[in-house]
Each structure stands twice: as structure tokens, then as C-alpha cells.
Amino acid sequence: MRTDRIAAAVFACALPFAALAAEQKITFHKNVEPILQARCQACxxxxxxxxxxxxxxxxxRPWAKAIKQAVLTKKMPPWSADGSVGHFRNDRRLSQEEIETLSQWVDSGAVEGNMKDAPAPLKFAEGWAIGKxxxxxxxxxxxxxxxQGTLDYQWILIxxxxxxxWIQAFEVRPGNRAIVHHVAAFWRRKGSPWMADAQPGVPIAKPSSAPETGSSDGIIAEYVPGIPPLALPKGYAMKLPVGADIMLQVHYTPNGKATTDQSSVGFVFASAPPENQVITYGMAAPMLKIPPYEANYRAQANASFGVDVRLLGINPHMHLRGxxxxxxxxxxxxxxxxxxxxxxYDFNWQITYEPxxxxxxxxxxxxxxVSxxxxxxxxxxxxxxxxxxxxxDQTSDEMMAVFMHIAFPANMDPRALFRRPAYPPKPSAE
Ligand code: HEC
Structure with a gap:
């Protein structure tokens, strides 16, 4: 062991200085590419x-300076949670070492290095991120x-x-990413009065009724650019009951060219009945009223459950004033x-934090x-x-909602959970 180390040291000293420097030089293929693969290429x-x-x-290469800037300022990868609180399995933050590697690469001329040091390129699923x-x-x-113009959110029945x-993974795929700002997919139980008159293929801009609260009519999946679709751990699944419909809420942002969209939802079913059922639950402060010019308006929402639950994910949701x-x-x-x-808070990054x-x-x-x-x-x-x-709904209005994925035994009646209304809430005192 000791002799090995001495031998290595002697060998290193014996190398000509230039060769040593070249050896240590941070290159794209050897040092940077693995970080970009692990941390950046998903988006x-x-x-x-x-x-x-x-x-x-x-x-x-053309982005080298911007990359250094973006990682030093922690603008990239996007992650808004305070790192000193909680631990999240999907934490995107770079380690100090990764930040230094990227910034030293840029400072030392952003060299390419040798192709033979390159990691194999990542294989990305074509189309669906949840697999087939x-x-x-x-x-x-x-x-x-x-x-042109501002469109109301469109509700579209599927x-x-x-x-x-029993659904293990959902993915909302926008048909036309250029004008789909985001999509939220809700489910609506058979016989629900919520938009009871909706017809497939006939969008509704102003729903006449609100979804029921509680165990049905919940949000199931969302498309927000850059956010991975929901895939639940083994043994956990969401239930889509017989005859339930999917209600897509689509926010279109016209971009100067008349066009069309046809979005869809992909489902991966659980291979066996799960031990745990997962629902999306929202706590909210629907009565918020933010005065003009107020710089520090406070809104609070609370929740508690009647049974033990496992928390799989949490996503505080606000709009532009959040x-x-x-x-x-x-x-x-x-x-x-x-x-x-x-x-x-950054409205552009609707991040679900997974404990x-x-x-x-x-x-x-x-x-x-408290928001x-x-x-x-x-x-x-x-x-x-x-x-x-x-x-x-519109981003110029506000919301104070916190969406959570919670799990409980699959054989339990979900109604046992609720002590407060689920999203979207009926108005109540804040
Ligand atoms: C979750 C998706 C996502 C991930 C992960 C991500 N980016 Fe980005 N990045 C974006 C989007 C979207 C934009 C454009 C919007 C913006 O600038 O916020 C962007 C913008 C940038 C920009 C331009 C910034 C500017 O100031 O114009 C740089 C540079 C960048 N990213 C580098 C990186 C690097 C390096 C990583 C990995 C260490 C990374 N990003 C990870 C989504 C992502």
C-alpha cells in the first residue's frame, strides 16, 4: 500500500510538467458531459x-459562460427549496464539486478533450417519459x-x-408545445354534477359548477414544461374508478399564429392490485384578497388527516405574485x-418536492x-x-394551494381521510 503510494508519487514527479497539466485539465468529455447528462439533459x-x-x-460550447453563470447563481438546475430544510429524493441541486468542475472547465477555456473519455450518450424514451x-x-x-388574445382555461372531457x-404512472402530453402553457388532468367520478353537460370534443371555457371536494374529482396529472410526469413507487397506485372521466384543464397561450392542439394522457397500470392508494389532496386559502400595492400579503392554509398517511410529494402553488x-x-x-x-417562489417552476x-x-x-x-x-x-x-384560474389572478400526494391502505375508504375540503376548495373563512 505504502510503497504503491510512493511509487505513484515518484511517477507523478517524473512526468514532464506539461503532460501533468494536460492530464489534470478539465475537459468536456471527461468531466463535464457526465454532469450535463445527470443534471441538465432531461430538459x-x-x-x-x-x-x-x-x-x-x-x-x-457556445453556452459555456452562461452555464458557469447559471450554476454559480444557482439559477440552474431549477430548485426553489431551502436546502437546509428537509430532504427530497428529487433534489436537483448540484454539489459544490459539480459547480466547481463546471466553472473551472469554463475558466480553463471550455476544451473538448478526448472523445474516448466520453460517457455513452443517454438514451431518452421517444415521446413518453413514463415508458410505453x-x-x-x-x-x-x-x-x-x-x-392572438387571452384564452380562458379550456376544460375538455375525455x-x-x-x-x-389502478394507475402507477400518468403523463400528460401536450399536442402542441408551442402554445400549451400547462395542462392539469382531473378525474371526475361517474354521475358527478361537475360540468355534467360536458361533451367529448366540446371544450368548456367557463364551467358552471365546481368539482366536488373529497375523494373524487381530484387532480391526477399535470403537464408543466420541464417537470417529470408522476410515477408512483411500487405498491402505490391511484384509482380511476369505472366510468370516471378525465377532465383536461388546458391553458393555451396564443403566439401569433393560428394553430391547433390535441393533447393526450398516457397511463401505465399497476401490474398487481397495490397495497396503497394514492390521491392528490390540496389545502388552500381560497378567500385570499391581496390589496393593491401590498408587498407582503400573508395567506395560510391548514390540513390534517383522520388516519396515518404517507406523504409522497408536496407542491406549493401560487401565481405571479407568489x-x-x-x-x-x-x-x-x-x-x-x-x-x-x-x-x-418561482412560478415558472411548479416543483413537486418528494420527501x-x-x-x-x-x-x-x-x-x-403560510405563503x-x-x-x-x-x-x-x-x-x-x-x-x-x-x-x-388566470395567472393574473392568484391561488394559494398546496398539492400533496398522500398514500393510505388501498382497502380503506378514502372518505375517512378528510377533515378539510380538497382542491379546488369551496370558499370558507381563511
Ligand atoms: C427542469 C428543467 C431544467 C433543468 C434540469 C436544467 N435546465 Fe437550464 N433551463 C431550463 C429552461 C426551461 C430554461 C429557459 C428558461 C429560463 O432561463 O429560466 C433554461 C435556461 C438555461 C440557461 C440559460 C440561462 C440564461 O440566463 O439565459 C442555461 C445556461 C442553463 N439553463 C443551463 C443549465 C445547466 C448547466 C443545467 C444542469 C446543471 C440545467 N440548465 C438544468 C430548464 C432546465
Missing amino acids: HRPGEAAPMSLLTYSDA PDAVLGMSKPFDIPA PGFQEDK KSSEITLTYPDGRKETLLNVPK AGDLTLPAGTRLEA YYDNSPNNPFNPDPSKEVHWG
Whole structure:
């Protein structure tokens, strides 16, 4: 061991200086490409959310300075949670070492290095990120999008399955990414009065009724650029009951050219009946009322469950005036813990934070979410500081909702869970 080390040291000293420097030089293929593969290419490749590809040296080289800047300022990869609170399995933050490698590569001339050091290129699933879906349900007709204007959210009915389905993974695929800002897929139980008159292929812009709260009519999947689709751990699945419909809520943003969209939802079914059922639950403060020019408006929402639940994911949702959000847990024994702190909320990144390990909330644990809003002119995203702002769908309205994926034994009646209404909420005192 010792002699090996001495031999290595002697060998290193014996190398001519230039060769040693070359040996240590940080190159694209040896040092940088593996980081880009692991941390960036999910979004930075053709057809995905980011504006430029970082797949190859020639793709990445022109962006070298911007890459250094983006990683030093922690703008990239996008991740808004305070790193000192909680542990999340999908944490995207780079290690200090990765940041240094990228920035030293740029400082030392962003050299390519030797192709033979390159890792094998990643293989990306064509089309569906969840793998080949067992079923795909789509809009029955293309929807016409005008060249200009602001469209209300469009609600589009897609008939579901004729038997109960346990679903392991969902993916919403926009038909036309250029104008689909986001899509939320809800399910609606058979016989629900919520948009009871909806017909497949006939979009509804102004729903006459709100979804039922509780165990049905929940949100199941979302498409937001750059956010991976929902794939549940083995043994966990969402139930789509027989005769339930899918209600797509699509936000279209016209971009100057009249066009069409036909979005769809892919499903991977659980291979066996799961031990645990998962639902998306939302806690919300629907009565928010943000005064004009108010720079620090506070809104709070709470939840607690009647049974033990496992928390698989949590996503604080606000719009353009959203500033920060903090979620704390108070256990039945009085112990308090901060679950998630998002000090600088960024509307562009609708991140679902997935707690690492098994986070079980004993029955009666109180979840408390506190969010702040900036309706002042100092908020660069603020569309109109002179407006009093209320709950609403459009990004110029606001929301204070925290979506959670919670799991409980599959043989339990989900209604046992609820002590407060689920998303979207009926108005109640804040
Ligand atoms: C979750 C998706 C996602 C991941 C992961 C991601 N990016 Fe990005 N990136 C984007 C999007 C979308 C944009 C354009 C919008 C923006 O700038 O916020 C962007 C913009 C950029 C820009 C341009 C910034 C500017 O100031 O114009 C750089 C440079 C960049 N990313 C580098 C990286 C690097 C390096 C990584 C990995 C270490 C990475 N990104 C990971 C989605 C992502």
C-alpha cells in the first residue's frame, strides 16, 4: 500500500510538467458531459422545455459562460427549496464539486478533450417519459387556437375506462408545445354534477359548477414544461374508478399564429392490485384578497388527516405574485418540524418536492402552509400592482394551494381521510 503510494508519487514527479497539466485539465468529455447528462439533459435536449440543447460539445460550447453563470447563481438546475430544510429524493441541486468542475472547465477555456473519455450518450424514451403507456386517451378533436388574445382555461372531457383501473404512472402530453402553457388532468367520478353537460370534443371555457371536494374529482396529472410526469413507487397506485372521466384543464397561450392542439394522457397500470392508494389532496386559502400595492400579503392554509398517511410529494402553488411558502408539521405529540421552505417562489417552476425516505404523518398531524405575496411594483412579474387580487384560474389572478400526494391502505375508504375540503376548495373563512 505504502510503497504503491510512493511509487505513484515518484511517477507523478517524473512526468514532464506539461503532460501533468494536460492530464489534470478539465475537459468536456471527461468531466463535464457526465454532469450535463445527470443534471441538465432531461430538459436541455431537442423537444424538451429548455431553449437550447446541451447534449454535445458543439451544443454546449457556445453556452459555456452562461452555464458557469447559471450554476454559480444557482439559477440552474431549477430548485426553489431551502436546502437546509428537509430532504427530497428529487433534489436537483448540484454539489459544490459539480459547480466547481463546471466553472473551472469554463475558466480553463471550455476544451473538448478526448472523445474516448466520453460517457455513452443517454438514451431518452421517444415521446413518453413514463415508458410505453398501457393506454392513451386523447382529446377527440383538435382544438383551434387563435393567433392572438387571452384564452380562458379550456376544460375538455375525455371519457375514461369501463372498469376500475389502478394507475402507477400518468403523463400528460401536450399536442402542441408551442402554445400549451400547462395542462392539469382531473378525474371526475361517474354521475358527478361537475360540468355534467360536458361533451367529448366540446371544450368548456367557463364551467358552471365546481368539482366536488373529497375523494373524487381530484387532480391526477399535470403537464408543466420541464417537470417529470408522476410515477408512483411500487405498491402505490391511484384509482380511476369505472366510468370516471378525465377532465383536461388546458391553458393555451396564443403566439401569433393560428394553430391547433390535441393533447393526450398516457397511463401505465399497476401490474398487481397495490397495497396503497394514492390521491392528490390540496389545502388552500381560497378567500385570499391581496390589496393593491401590498408587498407582503400573508395567506395560510391548514390540513390534517383522520388516519396515518404517507406523504409522497408536496407542491406549493401560487401565481405571479407568489413570493414564498413554508410548510410546517405539528405532530400529535406537539413536536414541530419544517417540512419545506421555499424562500423565493418561482412560478415558472411548479416543483413537486418528494420527501426522501418514508414520511408518515400520524393521524391528527397538522400541516400548516403560510405563503406570502408581493403585489407591489417591485415584483417584476406583477401584471398590475393597482389591482386587488382574488382567487382565480388566470395567472393574473392568484391561488394559494398546496398539492400533496398522500398514500393510505388501498382497502380503506378514502372518505375517512378528510377533515378539510380538497382542491379546488369551496370558499370558507381563511
Ligand atoms: C427542469 C428543467 C431544467 C433543468 C434540469 C436544467 N435546465 Fe437550464 N433551463 C431550463 C429552461 C426551461 C430554461 C429557459 C428558461 C429560463 O432561463 O429560466 C433554461 C435556461 C438555461 C440557461 C440559460 C440561462 C440564461 O440566463 O439565459 C442555461 C445556461 C442553463 N439553463 C443551463 C443549465 C445547466 C448547466 C443545467 C444542469 C446543471 C440545467 N440548465 C438544468 C430548464 C432546465
